[in-house]
Amino acid sequence: SSKLVVAFLPKSKGNAYFISCKAGAEKAAKELGVELLFDGPTDSNAAKQNEIVENWITLGVDVIAVAAENKEGISTALRKAQRAGIKVVTYDADAMPDARSFFVNQATPEGIGHALMDDAARLLNGEGDFAMIVATLTAANQREWQKHIEARLKEKYPKMKLVAVRPCDDLKDKAQSEATAMMSANPNLKLIMAICSPGVPGAAEAVKQAGKTGKVKVIGLGLPNENRRYVHEGVTDTVILWNTGDLGYLTIHAGVALAKGDLKPGAKSFKAGSLGSFAVQGDNILLGKPFAFNKGNIDQFNF
């Protein structure tokens, strides 16, 4: 066929977050008349990501868009793709700069870290104990976010204390167990911050079951659909995220533009179909600021 082939690699393909990215990507692919391949590991596994990319190289796709599970791990494969004449963009989580042309940056780690920490501080009036639930602790962007959260905490909120960080293996059930244990171990806990998407509903379910709705607040990074119920019930206060559909949409547009030669290194801005223009900072295409979903606005979104 004469269609361009764009391959879109999530960290894990069952994750609702990436499924919503895929919806935007599909929309863009349709508009642009390109063929979209979507494949990824079912669990977040760096080795499998590599294998999929290498398969795509021998399949001779035109563009590969990657959310990197692990920076170093994937970069070798991506460099190989570039040598084979394939255009590479990353989204959601970046690879090494020399292994891709552009990174579609949903929000800087700093921006995310600050937004979460500031929101936590706002809810607790800058004072009290809080805990964190993270994914596997091995995911690079989780580490990055955690680092910025802790930096912000140190710098601006001396009266707040991070009492526990527990991994949930990207499993909601595990997040729930961990949150339950954290609450009983720390009676003064005021807030749980979950920075992976299964973690937020998991923590919310734990708070709800413990009958501590309102006493222990839940915030985190997550999808509106997964958290809608808890936000309405008042268990979860705020969910912070960017528009994931737009992220997928923008990524495909950037990849195709790169393959067609419409987007070149050094560009200052980039126009992506119906979404209009985006700023380009160096080799980062910026999606915009993270968005806070709360009781007031969450029903306007469906992803």
Added chain:
Amino acid sequence: MSRYFRELSVVGALAVALIAMAVFAPAFFQPQPLLSLATREAPTLVVACGMALVIICRQIDISVGSMFSVVSVCTGILAARGWPLLLVLPIAAGLGAALGALNGALVAGLRLPSIVVTLATMVALRQGLNLVRQGEFVNMPDTVQWFGLPQATGQWVLVICALALLAALGLGLRHLAAGRFVYAVGTDAEAARLAGIRPQLVTFGVFVFIGALTGLAAMMNIVQSPQVQPLSGMGLELKVIAAVVVGGVAISGGRGNLWGAFAGLLLLACVAPALTHLRIEAYWEKAIQGAIILLAVVADGLRERRQA
């Protein structure tokens, strides 16, 4: 007394652990979190009962995790479509039993080694589920959660159901002829045959049984939260095998009981929350669980050596 030495020593270890918690982290003992813990472990307990049966029968089933996921998702979809739970419940058990029957037919009918058969069905079922569902969650309506009961009531219902199942199975294993057959076949299938038992039938039955129990456990799982995650059964097989073995069921068959398996499960299930309470970093969890398993078997080995 000495007959139940093995089970009692696990209970002893559990008691020591709980006393230690009472001294060092009394906050561990709060009714609500403990109820939550019990609720979440309830499905595991049901599967562990089935696993104990299978291992006593000198077989093993490592496909329970995959069966659990498959039944969770299938019945989750039915429940989400508004099928009445009273109808979904037997479907869950039936689906589980059917999957178990597949394992049972291959193991008992063709006399294939159970570890390999269930390894194959484990991989095939898990990947089959991923193939069809692509890892997607099933969203459940509110009416399904806790069977539509208030949360606390629902939690108690689940815990009591699991304990009732445990009690029924534990008593049945000891006091029903069928239970004694399982021990007989696990001890020596040839001697059982000579005694007029049909070992292949018992083996088949045990696999059907663990399937049905896994189906029930899946049902107990889907009523607990508003979403059903297809990965929910991941690693369940190793967790229950570990619990059963720590609880004194001999992997060589014919020895052990459900009470021990129950104690073993409690011991392992307490590790993660206990670590949180003792403010030990989470990364030690797996290592500690591994150490508990090894400790249990090493103790067994040493005891047997002394006796021999």
Added chain:
Amino acid sequence: MLLLYVLIAEWLFFYFAGTTVNRRGVTVGFGTLDRQFDILRHSCEIGLLALALTPVIITAGIDLSVGSLLGLCAILFGKFWHDGGLPIPIAATLALGCGALGGALNAALITALRLPPLIVTLGTYSLFRGLAEAITRGSVTYTNFPEGFLFIGQERWLGLPAQAWLFFAVAIGVWVLVHRMTFGRSFRAIGFSPEGARYAGLPVDRHIALAYILAGLIAALAAIIYTARLGQAKADAGTGYELFAITAVVLGGTSIFGGRGSVTGTLLGVAAIAVLKSGLASLPVVMRMNAAEEMSGVLTGALLLLALTAGVLPRLWSQRRARHAAVPKTLPTS
């Protein structure tokens, strides 16, 4: 032998169905040399574990801990090199030593205390992975390995992916051990009848220990290759590999009851799984369903059951025939 035909059929099928010429006139897909090399590259680690497990399973044992040990050794290797500041070769040697030590722990528990291998290695499965996570506190990832080291995992040497040479060397080593040395004989005797082997004066415990220590050593080598391929050492390395390795070994005709089995069978088993997985990923139909991984899982499971069933069918058939043949003779004679 059946497996060899399956493998050839599989390969030919994917060669014809999975190879296309793309828009730019380049041949792409399964039939390209690059893809064949990728298959080789990606099967090295699981292949090594399968080789490690072959002698163990021939002794009627099992080792569930090899995947976890791979993870632990990868982490230790990274730690020796990065935190310990040791040169790569020394770090690698130390990691290999740790692998052998891990195998020795299994061996000690299994032989000295006569514990069932399934349970011992289930325990060390958790223990090794747990230690890997504890050492890195779950979060440290060792990266930035020097180019020279990454060469092993990512570049070609004498035309083949560099790690393939290591893999073949180990394969030949294990083949010689199992098929050309007395150890292999001993493994088989132990697998068929441990008491029989003891009564023949064979050092049963020492040879069982050898099988497990070797398995640990090979798992450590797989860890180093894995690290070199991905350029990172992380606590989750090799998760679930043990199951694939066991599948490959059993598919290759090694009996889980011990005694029977061959290294060539294991290699064929590894190849059959790898070709299936990679081949499916290049079929357009499967690609559109984005389900190569899942489909290959389902098919591998089915293939395994098929192979097992094919193995027992002759037995069942002869039993049935014997029974039928006996029927006329049992009729009353009066």
Added chain:
Amino acid sequence: MTPPLLELRRLTKSFGGARALRGVDFDLKAGEVHALLGENGAGKSTLIKIVTGAHQPDGGTIMVGGELAEDLTPAAAQALGIACVYQQPALFPDLSVAENIALRLERGGVLRTVGWRARHGCARDLLQRIGAEIDPATEVRSLSMPEQQLVEIACALGSGARIVIMDEPTASLTHKEQHLLFTVVRELRKSGVGVIYISHRLEEIFALADRVTVLRDGESVGTHPVSSMNEAGLIRMMVGREVAQIYPPSESAPGEVVLALRDVGCAASGVRGVTLDVRAGEVVGLAGLVGAGRTELARVLFGLTPADSGEISLNGQRVTLRSPGEAVAQGIAYVPEDRRRHGVVLEMPIAHNMTMAVHGQLFRGAWLRFGAERSLTLDYIRDLAVKCSGPFAPGGSLSGGNQQKVSLARWLATKPKVLILDEPTQGVDVGAKSEIHKIVRRLAKEGLAVLLISSDLPEVIGMSDRIGVMRGGALTAVLPGGADAHAVMAAALGTTERGAA
């Protein structure tokens, strides 16, 4: 006329190549004790296993109470009223005595509940009836062999069967227990039960049985009323030749002491204070009743259960034997009693079996040399006249006697100084038996020290230069070769029991 309780016609059964039964006829009437007699391996156990449904016959008919019983399974046989005491107790070691008895006796649906109290009561009653003092709650694994046998007997007794089969029930019983058993059997007969009674002890048969059927090499050679038979006649029927069997004469003059035992004991296996010398070129027989501890002594010498007291010397040098490997290195070879489990690895080729103990010598540097292996194997196949389809036929495809030769070849290949043979001719046909005897003689002539354990009294007496007699783990007497059989038996039984035997 009422049909016989049990009627077997032209039963045949083969195991692989070995034909265990070649067309056996047999019948059992109500209210009789019918003895079944035959040499080791004659097919007695096989016959009764077919009757109890444990084995399927290849051909022939089984009639129970005048009705054709087809596709007999153990459950079906029990339903027909057939109960059996097997030669090797088929009990569940992990279950209690009461449970074992109940598993045999209780019938009904799988959902029937277990009445523990009734169960224990029933078990206690049954055990009392046969006079066994065993607590029904103990686990079977902690019982001794004779106690397990008693539990088996209790099972058969309690089943209310019309046909009770006993396969060497007295083999491991003490004198007192035997008496109780006899009473039980007579009681059964009185109540109209048919009893099939297998025993090698002729005196028991004369004391107990009404009729006797003799099996030889898988065929029935005749059924006679016991009253019309005498001992010599029965033996003639069993062996098909005169009793005075020809054993090859001793040709060698004993040389230096090769193996010297001084007060050797092993607490774990019950061997106590054994003092014995075995010289080069000498065959020392070890006689004793089953369970006398001869195998245990052999296991001590082979390092399987190392000695914990006393001294073992080889060629005048003190040695410690802690593992079979060490024993082999010192030049001790042991041809074990249970050849199917210990003697040969059934699944492995003959060649691999034969070279298994000489890996170190034959394969330098652990590297297999197939040529050397093949020629060594062919040599032994020729020397010992092993009947096989080739050096790579699996060990399991051979008949018992040929398996024994393979097991023997394995140890001859090690060029041992001391050869321990444990029941070398058990379950071996007459031809192979005399071949093995010749081989043993030849080896002795070549200067080997041979320790021959055998339960076949004529064999020990005929083959040995000296006879050691064991009882209860101790060596109670050393008699000269060709000693009187009664003297040997007296030593084996202990003089106090002599009169009863």
